[in-house]
Amino acid sequence: MTEALLEARDLTKYYPVTKGLLQRTIGWVRAIDGVSFSVEQGKTLSLVGESGAGKTTTARAVLLLEKLTSGLLFFEGKDIYQFSPSQLKALYRPRVQAVQQNPWSSMNPRMRVRDIVGEPLAVNTKQTKKQIRDRVEQLLAQVGLRPDHAESYPHEFSGGQRQRIAVARALALNPSLVVLDEPVSALDVSIRAQIMNLLKDLQVQNNLSYLVIAHNLATVRYMAHTVAIMYLGQIVEYGQAEELFQQPLHPYTRALISASLLILPEDEEKGKQQIILTGEMPSPLNPPSGCRFHTRCAEAQEECSKVIPEIKVIGTHWVKCLHYN
């Protein structure tokens, strides 16, 4: 096994809920609650879950855009919370870059592509204008755009092309890790495949690690080496992508997979019934006792509402469910 590039241990983020004139804290929204994972060199880890599962909060924590309530982040084995601001700027931030979901809002419409893609270089390095110009052209070529595109503005591009620009910007500083928050969900079906293939090629060429946030399981199966299934602020199942998709252990994972499988009209009559969960995800303000999934789980028994499930490890795969043996 290769060494982990990024390791997250017990990340927890509670947002206070305040009330009244004095902004008294009356409760906490437990956005993420003890999330641990690791991203290996050159590999993709995907965080999967529905809205409110805590995927984006986790991604923001990795990008240091959220101050965590507790938890540790190790980058190449070093605890980055021990870094000084200047160390962070030199050793962490340039090496961890992001691509946002919506390429219509992630770029300044008044900047030319040249300046959008070159900005990280202008801010973080002492390269000359000529060097930056050459690098931008090289980056555009890498993501499948032409050098003359550098002179255009974002509105002149289609969604897929814009997402290519966003990828070029993220790669400008030669990062080790790229956080991709729903990188293809805003794009059209035929364009998604182009971008996913591009991301996979760039990963191999540059030995990049990806942390991919996604809600579409099929996208994840195509992109990820390792998958973490999140529910209500916690990871409920974690494992190698192939193993996890072929043998899902957590009832929630099984329901998610069932909801995303392609089912043709007559398959259902053949008894290929899909699992349909009842109810909705409870509020993270007041998560259910015991196993957080027990309110929607078809296999739940009495103890599920009382006992908090421990992690059960099966090789490289683990699950948090009382009923897994």
Add this chain to the structure above:
Amino acid sequence: MSEIVLRVENLRTSFFTRRGEVKAVDGVSFYVRESETFGLVGESACGKSVTALSILRLLPEPAGRIIGGKVILEGINLLDISKKAMRAFRGKKVSMILQDPMTSLNPVYTIGDQIAESVRLHQGLPDNMVQPEVISALRLLRIPAPEMRLRDYPFQLSGGMRQRVVGAIAMSCHPRLLIADEPTTALDATIQAQYIALFQEVQKKTQVAIIFITHDFGVVGKMCHRVGVMYAGKIVETAPTRVLFQAPRHPYTIALINSVPRLDRKDERLYSIEGQPPSLMNLPPGCRFFPRCSVSETVCREQEPPEVKVGDEHLVSCWKVK
């Protein structure tokens, strides 16, 4: 086979802008039967939503105009009748569900009032009869404790519940045809599965014909009986859902299906369709998919392909399909 509820023939809708005519829908024909769900699938700007708005005659005027074709519902061509007569059809015989429930519901009225509005307007019931109708609509969409929920405002409901309320408004007047434009796109996977199952149940109970607009092939498989694949303003292939997935014939359909990653197998490399759809303002003269097609010939560049019948209810517009 059950009765055909709606028949659309050679529908053409254009938008007239300062820069020229945009042919958003250019010769679309299909039909929907009672108790049947017909899917309209395609990427953004292929004309799916404009087709829906044309059926309901809700195009943004004066830019958008229907320039030809027929929309026949219960023997009446909806494009011939007066605006006033059309209002009587809308909501009562044909209703619509939009993608985002937060923008289709009014935030300052209770959901009970919003369903009652449609009941009162279209059914002309006396006041004391309205409430039971509202409650039965909520019940049809399986909204728990409908008597209590009546008084809730949209912000008090979750996304899935809001979309059920939108469904209740649409079904409150027992329409013959329901047009659903990406109704599940804004919902989470497990909630989406609930909603689809719910709509199948509603359809069984009411025999409503549904036009289901989506870009998601997974949803098509679960929800639709027949599907029309749209590209640049035209339906390029129509087929029963199973046939479409197992034996698609149009190169665009084949490419589209191959470019979607599958959950039930590991794909090493996805097929990707290079390029982008053409601008609807300067359409290529021949087949619209020609510039992106991997099997095209000279004839494809010069002439529009005719629609050929290749099987039971299976129509394809492609020169390469005989």
